[in-house]
Amino acid sequence: MGFDKLGVEIRLKSSIQNIDSPAQSNSIPIQPKSENNSGSNPADIDIDSILALLAYGLFKLLSLPREESDRLLELIRFNDPNGFSAPPNKECNAETIASEVEIGNICFKQGQFQETLAAYQQALGIWIQLVESGQLQESTRILQETLRTSIRESQCRPLDLLSVAVSLGIYSETGSVWEFAHQSKIQLHCQTNAYFNDFVSWLITTYRPPYETFKQGEGILGSFNSERLDAINSAINNGSYYIFPDRLPAQLCDRLTNFALTTPGIGYQQQETLPELVLYNRDNPQVDGCYIPEQDALDNSDIQGLATDPYFLAVAQRHLGAQPILANVSMWWSSAIDQSPNSAMAQLYHFDMDWLKWTNFFIYLTDVTTDTGPHCYIANTHHRQAKPETLLARRYVRIADRELQEYYPEEDFVEITGLRGTVIVGDTRCYHKAKPLKTGDRLMINITYANTLWLGGSYKQPILKSDFYNENLLTLAQTHPRIFSKFIKL
Numbered sequence: 001m002g003f004d005k006l007g008v009e010i011r012l013k014s015s016i017q018n019i020d021s022p023a024q025s026n027s028i029p030i031q032p033k034s035e036n037n038s039g040s041n042p043a044d045i046d047i048d049s050i051l052a053l054l055a056y057g058l059f060k061l062l063s064l065p066r067e068e069s070d071r072l073l074e075l076i077r078f079n080d081p082n083g084f085s086a087p088p089n090k091e092c093n094a095e096t097i098a099s100e101v102e103i104g105n106i107c108f109k110q111g112q113f114q115e116t117l118a119a120y121q122q123a124l125g126i127w128i129q130l131v132e133s134g135q136l137q138e139s140t141r142i143l144q145e146t147l148r149t150s151i152r153e154s155q156c157r158p159l160d161l162l163s164v165a166v167s168l169g170i171y172s173e174t175g176s177v178w179e180f181a182h183q184s185k186i187q188l189h190c191q192t193n194a195y196f197n198d199f200v201s202w203l204i205t206t207y208r209p210p211y212e213t214f215k216q217g218e219g220i221l222g223s224f225n226s227e228r229l230d231a232i233n234s235a236i237n238n239g240s241y242y243i244f245p246d247r248l249p250a251q252l253c254d255r256l257t258n259f260a261l262t263t264p265g266i267g268y269q270q271q272e273t274l275p276e277l278v279l280y281n282r283d284n285p286q287v288d289g290c291y292i293p294e295q296d297a298l299d300n301s302d303i304q305g306l307a308t309d310p311y312f313l314a315v316a317q318r319h320l321g322a323q324p325i326l327a328n329v330s331m332w333w334s335s336a337i338d339q340s341p342n343s344a345m346a347q348l349y350h351f352d353m354d355w356l357k358w359t360n361f362f363i364y365l366t367d368v369t370t371d372t373g374p375h376c377y378i379a380n381t382h383h384r385q386a387k388p389e390t391l392l393a394r395r396y397v398r399i400a401d402r403e404l405q406e407y408y409p410e411e412d413f414v415e416i417t418g419l420r421g422t423v424i425v426g427d428t429r430c431y432h433k434a435k436p437l438k439t440g441d442r443l444m445i446n447i448t449y450a451n452t453l454w455l456g457g458s459y460k461q462p463i464l465k466s467d468f469y470n471e472n473l474l475t476l477a478q479t480h481p482r483i484f485s486k487f488i489k490l
């Protein structure tokens, strides 16, 4: 098992050459081809493969509980046959590492994450054998060369990966999220056209597999079972959204509307946030929008019931493929006093990226017609590679309708109208927005569940008080505390 020094040098050199002429690379490009390919990934070559390997190793070590990381290191050290070891009949050199990683990358790009992992494991095994066979100096040299080249050529991707990996360590130790890593996640999402989110989310499904509960039961919208959950999940996956056939009971809508009329909220007027909280006046609206503060919404027993509804949690868990965490509850009025799109009120198309993966419920508490602010989306734009690179290059921004119309056919632009009590669930990684109102007003509740808070934006922690809570919530906080990880518990 010789180490082919010359082979390594040629490999690295050809990697560097490929940076300038990606067409020569035989790996599949991550980004879809578009007429303007200036955002194409210069690191889409062997460097990419080796980086992926390093990133995998880091993720693997950092994301495991401490004892398991120790065990993994032990396995590596003793070359346990169940641990990472080079596949038999493979020469241990940089060429074989690169070819395994390339197989992994191809699987990765096809969404075959299990196969990806197996190929990366093999590559890691070969790498470790190289190191263990005394080629430490050469291995270090390859590593340094790889990092140096990629930092120079790869639009800071290593830095983003590093910040994401470091933030995982911080999050595992302290539970704190790090805004810098959240920004890196957005960058990685845009650079990989969503592969990054899906790959890490897939890893999370293996560490936080779904609870046995929430597979069948009864919720506010009726009973559910595995087939029902599968059907809803397919609707989300194959169209971005699902609209429940049943609606919230009228009395519940009345109570919630009353609450929203008597609780002061944050007022938006002409793109400005008002300095004082305001009460929304339906007869004479003075603001474009009025957002009930999250803590107030969470203190409402009816909203607690909705946020912990078994049906909602079950749908979220099925969609996330992992244990759900209650990540956001919001409630807001929108009015028709200014009919131009208000960016702060999400009346221009955008995709969400507050979390790594999430499931978003929207509940209409007023009848919503085409003139009273329907929630709109572009079907199937939540998928990997579904967004144009040129738009992703602008990162996390609002986009005018006419620009998106250049990329997607008219029939993919959907407006969701519905009577009050209508519940919608979707993957708002797709392009979506609220249509500006022409008349009347709209009251909406939004409840979000995420697969992790790590890589989410920094947030104000809501407080979970021990008194006056909805029964459902109190029981769930005891039996499934992870759902409430975002909360400070009193």
Ligand SMILES: O=C(O)CCC(=O)C(=O)O
Pocket (backbone or CB within 6 Å): 345, 346, 352, 374, 375, 376, 428, 432, 433, 434, 435, 444, 446
């Ligand atoms: O109000 C709406 O319908 C859109 C909301 C939205 O875009 C969001 O919450 O990200």
